[in-house]
Amino acid sequence: xxxxxxxxxxxxxxxxxxxxxxxxxxxxxxxxxxxxxxxxxxxxxxxxxxxxxxxxxxxxxxxxxxxxxxxxxxxxxxxxxxxxxxxxxxxxxxxxxxxxxxxxxxxxxxxxxxxxxxxxxxxxxxxxxxxxxxxxxxxxxxxxxxxxxxxxxxxxxxxxxxxxxxxxxxxxxxxxxxxxxxxxxxxxxxxxxxxxxxxxxxxxxxxxxxxxxxxxxxxxxxxxxxxxxxxxxxxxxxxxxxxxxxxxxxxxxxxxxxxxxxxxxxxxxxxxxxxxxxxxxxxxxxxxxxxxxxxxxxxxxxxxxxxxxxxxxxxxxxxxxxxxxxxxxxxxxxxxxxxxxxxxxxxxxxxxxxxxxxxxxxxxxxxxxxxxxxxxxxxxxxxxxxxxxxxxxxxxxxxxxxxxxxxxxxxxxxxxxxxxxxxxxxxxxx
Amino acid sequence: xxxxxxxxxxxxxxxxxxxxxxxxxxxxxxxxxxxxxxxxxxxxxxxxxxxxxxxxxxxxxxxxxxxxxxxxxxxxxxxxxxxxxxxxxxxxxxxxxxxxxxxxxxxxxxxxxxxxxxxxxxxxxxxxxxxxxxxxxxxxxxxxxxxxxxxxxxxxxxxxxxxxxxxxxxxxxxxxxxxxxxxxxxxxxxxxxxxxxxxxxxxxxxxxxxxxxxxxxxxxxxxxxxxxxxxxxxxxxxxxxxxxxxxxxxxxxxxxxxxxxxxxxxxxxxxxxxxxxxxxxxxxxxxxxxxxxxxxxxxxxxxxxxxxxxxxxxxxxxxxxxxxxxxxxxxxxxxxxxxxxxxxxxxxxxxxxxxxxxxxxxxxxxxxxxxxxxxxxxxxxxxxxxxxxxxxxxxxxxxxxxxxxxxxxxxxxxxxxxxxxxxxxxxxxx
Numbered sequence: 001x002x003x004x005x006x007x008x009x010x011x012x013x014x015x016x017x018x019x020x021x022x023x024x025x026x027x028x029x030x031x032x033x034x035x036x037x038x039x040x041x042x043x044x045x046x047x048x049x050x051x052x053x054x055x056x057x058x059x060x061x062x063x064x065x066x067x068x069x070x071x072x073x074x075x076x077x078x079x080x081x082x083x084x085x086x087x088x089x090x091x092x093x094x095x096x097x098x099x100x101x102x103x104x105x106x107x108x109x110x111x112x113x114x115x116x117x118x119x120x121x122x123x124x125x126x127x128x129x130x131x132x133x134x135x136x137x138x139x140x141x142x143x144x145x146x147x148x149x150x151x152x153x154x155x156x157x158x159x160x161x162x163x164x165x166x167x168x169x170x171x172x173x174x175x176x177x178x179x180x181x182x183x184x185x186x187x188x189x190x191x192x193x194x195x196x197x198x199x200x201x202x203x204x205x206x207x208x209x210x211x212x213x214x215x216x217x218x219x220x221x222x223x224x225x226x227x228x229x230x231x232x233x234x235x236x237x238x239x240x241x242x243x244x245x246x247x248x249x250x251x252x253x254x255x256x257x258x259x260x261x262x263x264x265x266x267x268x269x270x271x272x273x274x275x276x277x278x279x280x281x282x283x284x285x286x287x288x289x290x291x292x293x294x295x296x297x298x299x300x301x302x303x304x305x306x307x308x309x310x311x312x313x314x315x316x317x318x319x320x321x322x323x324x325x326x327x328x329x330x331x332x333x334x335x336x337x338x339x340x341x342x343x344x345x346x347x348x349x350x351x352x353x354x355x356x357x358x359x360x361x362x363x364x365x366x367x368x369x370x371x372x373x374x375x376x377x378x379x380x381x382x383x384x385x386x387x388x389x390x391x392x393x394x395x396x397x398x399x400x401x402x403x404x405x406x407x408x409x410x411x412x413x414x415x416x417x418x419x420x421x422x423x424x425x426x427x428x429x430x
Numbered sequence: 431x432x433x434x435x436x437x438x439x440x441x442x443x444x445x446x447x448x449x450x451x452x453x454x455x456x457x458x459x460x461x462x463x464x465x466x467x468x469x470x471x472x473x474x475x476x477x478x479x480x481x482x483x484x485x486x487x488x489x490x491x492x493x494x495x496x497x498x499x500x501x502x503x504x505x506x507x508x509x510x511x512x513x514x515x516x517x518x519x520x521x522x523x524x525x526x527x528x529x530x531x532x533x534x535x536x537x538x539x540x541x542x543x544x545x546x547x548x549x550x551x552x553x554x555x556x557x558x559x560x561x562x563x564x565x566x567x568x569x570x571x572x573x574x575x576x577x578x579x580x581x582x583x584x585x586x587x588x589x590x591x592x593x594x595x596x597x598x599x600x601x602x603x604x605x606x607x608x609x610x611x612x613x614x615x616x617x618x619x620x621x622x623x624x625x626x627x628x629x630x631x632x633x634x635x636x637x638x639x640x641x642x643x644x645x646x647x648x649x650x651x652x653x654x655x656x657x658x659x660x661x662x663x664x665x666x667x668x669x670x671x672x673x674x675x676x677x678x679x680x681x682x683x684x685x686x687x688x689x690x691x692x693x694x695x696x697x698x699x700x701x702x703x704x705x706x707x708x709x710x711x712x713x714x715x716x717x718x719x720x721x722x723x724x725x726x727x728x729x730x731x732x733x734x735x736x737x738x739x740x741x742x743x744x745x746x747x748x749x750x751x752x753x754x755x756x757x758x759x760x761x762x763x764x765x766x767x768x769x770x771x772x773x774x775x776x777x778x779x780x781x782x783x784x785x786x787x788x789x790x791x792x793x794x795x796x797x798x799x800x801x802x803x804x805x806x807x808x809x810x811x812x813x814x815x816x817x818x819x820x821x822x823x824x825x826x827x828x829x830x831x832x833x834x835x836x837x838x839x840x841x842x843x844x845x846x847x848x849x850x851x852x853x854x855x856x857x858x859x860x
Contacts, residue, residue, distance in 0.1 A: 143766075143801055143802070143803060144762070144763075145738075145761075145762050145763065145766035145767060145768055145769075145801075145803050146768050146769055146770075146803070147740055148740055148741060148768065149740065149741040152740075175763075176763060177762035177763035177764075177766055178739075178740050178762055181739065181740050182740075254762075254763065254790075254791050255791055255792065255793055256791050256793040256794040257763055257764050257765075257789045257791045257793070257794030257795055257796060257797070258764070258794045258795070258797070259793075259794060262791065262794075299741075301741065301743065303741070304742075304743075304746060305737060305739045305742075306736075306737075307735060307736075307737050307760065307820075308575075309608075309611065309735045309821065309824055310577055310578055310579065310582075310608050310611050310612075311578060311579040311729075311731065311733070311828070312734075312735075313731065313734075316734060316750060316753070316754075317750075319749065320746060320747075320750075323746070324746075330737065331575075332574070332575050332607035332608055332684075333574075333575065333605075333606060333607035333684065333687055334607075334687050334688070335687075336573075336575035336607055337575060338575055338576055338578065339575075339576055340576075359687045360684075361684050361685055361686050361687045361692065362685065363685055363686040363687070363689075364686040364687030364688045364689060364692075365687055365688070366687060367687070367688070371573055371575075372573070373573060373575050373576070390737075391739065394739055398741070
């Protein structure tokens with residue numbers, strides 16, 4: 001829904017733009033503030049002002065309302081600089097996707113917008129030029145909650161191209177909301193990987209003094225210079241600015257809404273820790289493929305991720321179970337659901353679906369041999385994937401179903417670790 | 431599906447029971463092992479034997495197959511003891527529900543069964559008799575993945591009765607899989623609580639030397655003796671046997687599939703820590719109501735919990751959104767979903783549903799004011815519940831919808847902390 005015709009005309013006549021500082025006189029009072037964007041769900045006769053106090057108010061505009069402009073919206077300036085390439089340094093290609101790391105806070109609205117160019121980002125961290133020659137381009141400029149399977153595919157293709165051209169590594173600035181999912185997708189899609197592919201994000205936008213954008217970016221570049229092959233996420237390791245964790249792309253999860261050390265390796269140690277000086281402590285060493293990287297991007301879309309909970313109604317989820325080709329259940333404990341769901345699960349498997357059990361505990365491994373419910377689920381055809389994260393299992397199942405001949409092959413692929421996503425089940429008395 | 435008539439007859443004639451040690455002769459070879467329970471999905475002509483090696487094998491039984499019994503199944507003995515009440519000690523009522531804490535390992539099958547009586551449990555921890563007079567009864571004997579909303583209601587009524595009779599506290603041994611959900615349900619259902627209600631579980635069954643059942647039970651009794659009102663979960667605080675955490679019932683989540691310290695307080699400190707000697711360090715003090723406890727157990731069943739993930743298909747979830755009265759979304763980051771879902775969300779709200787946003791990060795608070803997607807969701811009518819756990823929000827929403835007059839009242843109730851389930855949103859630069 002947009003503004004009413006009458007209000008649109010009034011705003012046009014008064015030359016009021018989004019971001020203008022305005023003065024509004026109504027029968028209920030007078031208000032001074034900044035014009036906020038109109039929202040599709042707002043009433044067509046309401047304008048929203050951000051007051052000096054920071055609060056937003058909606059004002060119903062009628063015939064008697066008067067709006068006048070105090071000042072025009074401020075203009076954001078950008079500068080681009082040309083940089084000389086240095087010989088002997090690795091070539092890193094930055095593929096921008098958007099997110100907070102590439103964002104600025106709009107101080108009119110207090111909102112965060114993805115708008116910084118990848119080159120801007122690099123230019124803000126001069127030290128990075130001593131580590132590598134960086135070329136930057138923007139593939140998307142979206143917040144990561146809007147990243148979709150199609151974006152993963154396009155991104156994998158762009159990484160494949162960059163690495164098979166002459167990049168020694170790729171850095172992908174990315175929104176943090178779904179960075180773990182994208183990292184998992186690239187982990188499976190990029191086969192024969194012989195070079196580093198590093199996703200990096202920020203929990204504070206780049207223009208804030210407390211931003212973690214540049215320090216994370218610098219740490220990512222340092223890790224890339226090591227040449228270690230694989231897909232990784234590099235983020236703050238703690239609340240200080242002097243320790244950065246390198247997480248395996250298929251083992252990482254956003255575990256806090258706002259902290260700078262939101263990303264955690266689950267069920268494994270971080271792959272490496274980078275200190276402020278740039279020293280890298282690896283937890284393991286890795287050799288890459290000698291071949292060219294290949295992006296295998298086909299994905300089965302009829303896959304769902306469902307968390308089990310008490311009271312989950314079989315009838316409510318029946319259609320989803322019967323119409324999906326793949327279902328990842330985030331079960332309780334060692335990998336359970338209410339026994340009353342087992343006939344539906346079996347029906348879905350008999351219908352050809354692949355059903356994969358993970359645990360909503362996140363930490364630890366599923367083990368469906370200990371209790372009756374687990375064994376019944378296995379008999380019904382559910383497969384268990386040990387300590388694989390539910391989110392990783394979801395991404396992998398889309399990929400496995402699209403890149404194998406049939407459900408049985410997809411199941412076999414699910415049970416085998418192909419990108420470090422799964423360990424052996426350990427029955428330790430922890 | 432059960433055994434075929436022919437096989438049933440053969441087993442009857444040969445006096446083979448579940449748990450019998452048997453000798454099976456077939457055309458393919460001879461096998462010695464323990465008869466495992468028949469499974470509803472097994473082939474009707476297959477018997478399953480547990481071999482000496484611990485492996486199970488399925489054997490197809492035809493006309494030529496011979497089965498003979500080597501020995502009868504072992505008998506489990508139980509002893510009950512009468513205990514004298516001690517004056518001056520608080521009266522604790524133990525209400526058994528099943529789960530690993532009340533289980534024994536069936537060494538024939540390696541499986542865990544919920545079978546121990548509540549009295550057995552208490553008798554196994556003689557120290558507990560110095561802390562309180564304990565009376566024990568069994569309400570359910572199920573694994574907690576099979577706990578359902580109806581069980582919560584029955585349990586709340588049983589707790590109400592015990593406390594309004596003459597119990598000073600109630601201890602509820604419970605399976606760990608869904609203990610967090612039950613704790614949340616009791617937190618909302620039990621109003622005017624002036625006494626302790628403590629759920630306690632075990633990650634290792636009671637008859638194993640490494641069991642945490644007795645030490646957790648003893649810690650729970652010690653906490654009960656403090657008289658602190660509220661609903662709590664008491665479990666191991668770490669991997670040692672000398673520190674126990676008391677978690678607020680609405681703030682606790684099972685965060686590991688197998689570790690003894692699987693339960694964690696999320697977004698708050700544990701309410702108290704109990705050491706081996708029984709000293710309790712409280713993180714806060716709490717006063718209870720002077721009134722009688724009341725179990726308010728009505729629950730709205732048309733509520734779902736859904737985790738958002740990239741690729742979540744609007745069409746697949748359309749019916750659920752349009753037919754539910756309450757939806758808790760475990761969104762990404764600060765409380766987001768893909769923008770393409772917003773029209774569906776709005777349609778569902780317009781249809782009368784209450785939609786509550788939580789974060790799949792689990793730690794930290796939602797904040798839907800920072801990014802466009804969050805603001806758009808709020809405009810569509812989604813409400814945010816700060817740092818409330820998705821699971822707690824699901825349980826609370828069922829309760830709020832059933833115990834208020836309309837959706838608006840339920841929304842108001844969701845936004846208010848009534849059982850310690852939610853804190854103020856903090857915008858700290860952590």
